[in-house]
Amino acid sequence: MPRPRLPDPVGLRRDELDRLRRDLPADLVEEAEAGGGFWCAGSYYHSEQQVIDGATEHGVRSLRLGFSDVTFLRDVPDLRHLWLESDGVVDAASIGDHPGLRALILDVRGLRGEVDPFAFEDLRWFRAGLGGKGGAMLMPAIERGHPRLASLSVRETKARTVAELVAGFPALEELRISYADRLRSLGDLTPVAGSLKRLSLHMTQLRSLEGVEVLDRLEEIRIYAGPLADVSLLDALPALRRTDLTLAALRT
Known part of the structure; x- marks a missing residue:
């Protein structure tokens, strides 16, 4: 006897393309759409x-x-892009059952279980909050890095410099940091000088752009911060094409 047809053709709801383009890197949206969409x-x-x-x-x-409990993911075959959203604490151990993951987005309040987000060889996009116990679980992996990761987006980090977050990502093209009230400076960005093209710093306490001068390939920078006053170092960046700056010290 045939199985009853689900109310929706896939038993799921197709994510809206406008939302994806607003919330995710453009190249991730393009890859996901080519494979049938989110x-x-x-x-x-x-x-x-x-x-x-x-x-x-x-x-x-x-x-x-x-879902707060995603252990059922071990029964879903061959995922490439996974976006978890929850106001609760998610047991994410079963994520490891998908070695082919290329994107992992953890928009959750907390994590439990053994989670190593950079154990996936082909991982290209990663986003997560680094606050609380869940963030503490992720920090060793952030510090270890990943040789192929191209896009890193973190929020609520306790890092005081950008350098603390990027030293292990030699292929990084895009970096987004938000709601990081301890972040004061860029630090030594030499590890990503040959790759970083897009940098976004939102709601930080950045005080200086010293260190940005090594980013010869930087094409876009977005900064929404408070105490930063001098942005003259941006003038020396040869590839810079777009700036979006909202700085309290520069407002009139």
């Missing part, structure tokens, strides 16, 4: 089995999930 499910509307069945039957490779 598909969404949450514990309020979907069962775990619906996610498993829908993703399996229709070859879904990109998921955005609103």
